[in-house]
Amino acid sequence: MLLWTEKWSLTALLLPLLWWSCVNGEFYSSIHAMSKVFGYEQKLLQHMQKFIADNDSKLDFLKARLEEFERERNEALQWGVAYFESPLNKYLLSKRLTLDWQRIANLMxxxxxxxxxxxxxxLRQRKHMxxxxELEGAIDGLLRLQSIYRLQxxxxAAGILDGVSYGTQLNAEHCLDIGQQAxxxxxxxxxHAWLMEANNRLTTAEDHHQLQPQIAEKLAQVKARLSNNQGVNGTVExxxxxxxxxxxLTVLSEFDAYRYTCSGHIKPTPSDxxxxxxxxxxxxxxxxxxxxLKVEELRTEPLLLLYHEVLYQSEIDVITKLTRNKIERATVTGQNSSTVSNARTSQFTFIPKTRHKVLRTIDQRVEDMTGLNLMFAEDHQFSNYGVGGHYAQHMDWFYPNAFETNQVANPEMGNRIATVLFYLTDVAQGGGTAFPIIKQLLKPEKYAAAFWYNLHASGVGDTRVLHGACPIIAGSKWVLxxxxxxxxxxxxxxxELWDDSQISLSQLLELSRRASKQI
Structure with missing residues (x-):
């Protein structure tokens, strides 16, 4: 079991919210929301195309008139004074210098x-644009990916994420933006790394002229701060x-344990x-x-199970329709209020099981899987994760202060005894569910579901099931x-006949075995 140097850190006190409220924007926190914004961009392009087309027509008309006027003027120059002997030419010149040129001036x-x-x-002023x-949030997600998965x-910058090339190159200006936010x-x-990369990607004389002074200034600031930071690895050079x-890796802060589990550095041993x-x-x-049901034991104390193929594509299709245009930025419950936080970047919604028979069918399946009663289960919560989307380490069970400050809906239903987490999609890279104390990393597997108890049998919250959603490198993650x-x-x-929050069954059996040897 891991020992925590920051056992009661702020993020450990952030509990999942039991209800949702509208939060504008935050497109980067969900692939679903980003797809919607991507549709808006198509409309922007169409308006831009219409603007260009209108101005092209105007310019084409002006170019044609210019050629016509220049042709007539050149003809007049060739004729010389004789040109004005014709009353028609006098009329045409007078017309050009009055009515025609006035129309040209008005058009210009x-x-x-x-x-x-x-x-x-x-369109740019729309609510969800x-x-x-939002841009800062997207960069923050990229930096989070880089930090947790230790990406170079x-x-x-070359479009290679954890060994997979996506063919998207960043230029010097992009690298400078990311470096400034870092x-x-x-x-x-x-x-420092992003600013150095920005400097390496300066290609044109214009880039050198405009960006190099900014890069040099920011690099000087970074080096000045690093020189005062005793914890930095390496010299300023x-x-x-x-x-x-x-x-x-057994003595870490909660966040470090979470991120090293996400990156695969903390993992179970063969004896585990x-x-x-x-x-x-x-x-x-x-x-x-x-x-x-096909089930796999991932841990026995505390119990962590993974059920395989317990959802159907037809059910996921219904869920997709039920959640369309309903998800909003997820919040977390703190000690006194619920807020949007960088500890949880995703979008979610709650839907009661009365909305569709498929949700009731899923609940019956959960009862069959777990042997628990879902009469007082909360509404179905659906979440979607976007760029670097994650939910840092947390407990699903509520701390006593959440009940005392009326942050828990229907408190008479009690605490959250257990969680069933369904994976509705596969994820190309990243996006696992990390349990740092028990050294487990669950990779998203479409149609599968994880199950664990949040409380000891005595009703005390089980700190061993501390967990978090790892950032997504590529793909879209939907969970229920x-x-x-x-x-x-x-x-x-x-x-149990003993307080299982103080001692586990295996520890109790071991004590009993030792006692019997001494008799």
């Missing part, structure tokens, strides 16, 4: 494409992007896995004798949470 002064420009402005804060800046966020080593992985089983589950409900409450579970999961 007209604001062509004004309607398209107005519509473009209106991204702003500068030169690889990211500096603002005090990610000094990453800031040679600065490593990432601090070395600690030799002892020696007694684990997998097979077909039949004993929790008679129906399973006819349709057993079923949070099951304590009410009506006493006959489903009775208390």
């Amino acid at each position: 002064a007209a604001s062509t494409g004004e309607k398209s420009l107005s519509r473009l402005h209106q 991204p702003n500068e804060a 800046t030169k690889h990211v 500096l603002r966020l005090e990610h000094l080593q990453l800031a 040679k600065i490593e992007e990432h601090s070395p992985v600690p030799e002892n 896995q020696r007694d684990l089983r997998c097979g077909y589950l039949t004993e929790t409900h008679p129906f399973l004798l006819l349709a057993p 949470n079923r949070w099951i409450r304590e009410n009506y579970q006493s006959d489903k999961r009775p208390c």
Whole structure:
């Protein structure tokens, strides 16, 4: 078991919210929301195309008149004074210098494409259009990926993420933007790496003239701060992007344990896995004798199970329709209020099981899987994660202060005794669920579901199931949470004859074995 030097850190006190409220923007926190914004960009392009087309027509007309006037003028120059002997030529010249040139002047002064420009402005003011804060959030997600998965800046700038090339190159200006934000966020080593990459990617004389002074200024700031930072690895002349992985991974802060689990540095040993089983589950409900479930033990103390193929594509299709245009930026519950936080970057919504029979069918399946009563389970929560989307380490169970400050809906239902987490999609890279204390990393597997108890049998919150959603490198992650409450579970999961929050069954058996040897 890991020992925590910051056992009660702020992020450990952030609990999942039980209800949702509208939060504008935050497109970067969800692939679903980003797809919607991407549709808006198509409309912006259409308005821009109309603006250009209108102005092209205007310019084409002016070019044609210019050629006509120049042709007539050249003809007049060739004729000389004789040109004005014709009354028709006098008329044409007079007409050009009065009516024709007045029309030309009016056309040149007209604001062509004004309607398209107005519509473009209106579209830019829409509620869900991204702003500068959204851009900062997207960069923050990229830096989070880089930090947790220890990605090299030169690889990211070249479009290579954790060994996979996506063919997207960043230029010097992009690297400078990322470096500046890393500096603002005090990610000094990453800031230095991005600014150096920006300098390496200066290609044109214009880039050198405009960007190099900014890069030099920011690099000087980074080096000045690093020189005062005793914890930095390396000298100012040679600065490593990432601090070395600690030799002892059992004494870490909660966040460090979470990120090293996400990156695969913390993982179970062969002895941890020696007694684990997998097979077909039949004993929790008679129906399973006819349709057993495939289940895999990932841990026995505390219990962590992974059920395979417990959802159908037809059910996911229904869920997709139910959640369309309903998800909003997820919040977390602090000690006194619920707020948007960088500890949780995703979008979610809650839907009651009464909305569709498929949700009731899923609940019946959960009862068959777990043997628990879902009468007082919370509404179905659906979440979607976007650029670097994650949910840092947290507990699903509520701390006592959440009940005392009325932050828990229907407190009479009790605390969250257990969680069932369904994976509705595969994820190309990243996006796992990390349990740092028990050294487990669950990779998203479409149609699968994870199950664990949040509380000891005694009703005390189990700190061993601290977990977090790792950032997504590439892909889209949809999950369904079923949070099951304590009410009506006493006959489903009775208390033990000992306080299992103080001692586990294996420890109790070991003490009993030692005692018997001494007799």
